[in-house]
Amino acid sequence: MRKLLAAATAGLTVLTVAAPQPAAARGRPDTYVVSHDPGVLPEGIAVAPDGTMYVTSVATGAVYRGHVRQRTLRPFLPGGADGRRSAAGVHLDRRGRLFVAGWDTGTLFVHAPDGTLLARRTAPGAALNDLVVTADAVHVTDSATGTIWRAGLHGEEVGELVPWLTPAGFPAAPGFLNGIVATADGRIALVADQGTGVPGTERLWRVDLRTGTVGEVAVAGGQLGADGLLLTGDRLHGVVNFPDGHGGWSFAVNLAILDADRRTARVVRQSRPAGLAQSPTTIARDGGRLLWVNSQLNAPAPRPPFTVTEVPGLR
Template sequence: MKKLLASTTAGLAVLTVAVPTPALAVGSRPHTYVVSREPGVLPEGIAVDRDGTLYVSSVGTGAVYRGHVRNRELRPFLPSGADGRTRAAGLDVDRKGRLFVAGWDTGALFVHAPDGELLARRTGPGAALNDVALTADAVYLTDSATGTVWRATLNGPEVGNLVRWLTAADFPVAPGFLNGIVVTDGGRIALVADQGSGQPGTERLWRVDLVERTATAVEVVDGQMGADGLLLEGDRLYGVVNFPDGAGGWAFAVNLAMLDADRRTARVVRQSRPADLSQSPTTVVRDAGRLLWVNSQLNAPTPAPPFTVTQVPGLR
């Protein structure tokens, strides 16, 4: 879920830093995917499994759409309102093909089998569950309403209850709006984006020790990573950020930051070409040698179908 965030990085230059590109063929994949042609969908989260199945959530209705990276059109997979899922934000897929859906202000985590069967519904009281990250034995979710990181244990087919793993009081500064989350270092460390209050300098990237249950601020250099969706590939961290466009509006882009080995410093080295408010991208995912982002239209003056996913311009 996007929060507009003022920042001083609107004029960030594209730097000529050598960054490895994944050696994967894009093949005959469309540049644009149509999630839905129905009004009010407002797509938000995205996930791609190992077989190329593409999932996109709707924060407007709670529906989840499914397709394949080689096909332009997605189809309804989980209908709006089913299982109490009237909102759907962040998504993730595990190695068993189970789909984990953050239910935003429903306060619920939904876990579905590949055929759509509801396997588990777990609730965090008062939560606005925004984004999801999986480890071998747990699922972690950010809560934008209360500044909490929630955790549920995964034990084979069993999904445990949601537990407050870190609360706002466990951060050096109370988070303003927790959003994207990724996990690294064998499931020990999470990087969590905080979009702050919307004022310059309040956005942060947190390094969360999931074992010690502590949080410290990552030193972010040459840009900001107070992002909506995050994507981590080795020491490369991608984040969908927003900033004033210099003309009284807002622009959106993907920033690429290089992390140090201990995940305590992040240097922004590249930025995609921007999108405008009518597009309002939320999060990013890797498909072969390209990046895809979700055009939510959440901040568009008049959101209108078709709702789409497109390739991130100018960055791989």
């Protein structure tokens, strides 16, 4: 779920580069149609190792499914089913289970690969935005209260959601928690905070998932107060927004390089920008390319088709 930042970051000191089409992506569409229905407003995306793609609708709670080699997605989980009236972040675990953050429903939904509801866990008063799944837990960002919720994973069992890290545990109270990722060993999480809308309040937090200790990542060369995050080794991608210098807003993906301990980040590249009519939110990787969701959440008049496209000029 997107929050527009008021930070004056139009003059980002990063390099915008044009990336060639990766060989692995040849023969695949560069645009995917999520839905031709009005008012869908897609938000989250996950791509499985076999190329299956899942996209959520924050407006209806529907989850759409397709494949990276096919241009059109189909409804997989209908909006409103199981009380899922809204859906934001979506991720898969190693068992192929689908974890869906239910935004202002305050609910985490867990589905089997065939769509069967396996678990529904509630976080009262929360706006569950994004999530990350590790070997022993799922952690979910709450944009309404600045809390990170946690549910333990024990085999096939999904524990109850508990307020694992509250605003008091941060060096400064979060403004709008959003994207979250974890290192491959599941020991460190990076959490994007889009701030309060006041310039300079966006943050990137480093959270020790063993102790709950939080520190701020020192970010140079640009901002990482992102919506969607994607972490691959020491490379962190984040979907950011910033004033376009003409009274509007631009959206882009920033690429940052992290130090070994994940305490510093240096933004080194930025994709070509998109505008309000597109309003991209989250990202996923498909082989050698990046895909982002064109939510149209901030568009003056959202209209179908609602799509997923390749991130331009970056991989």
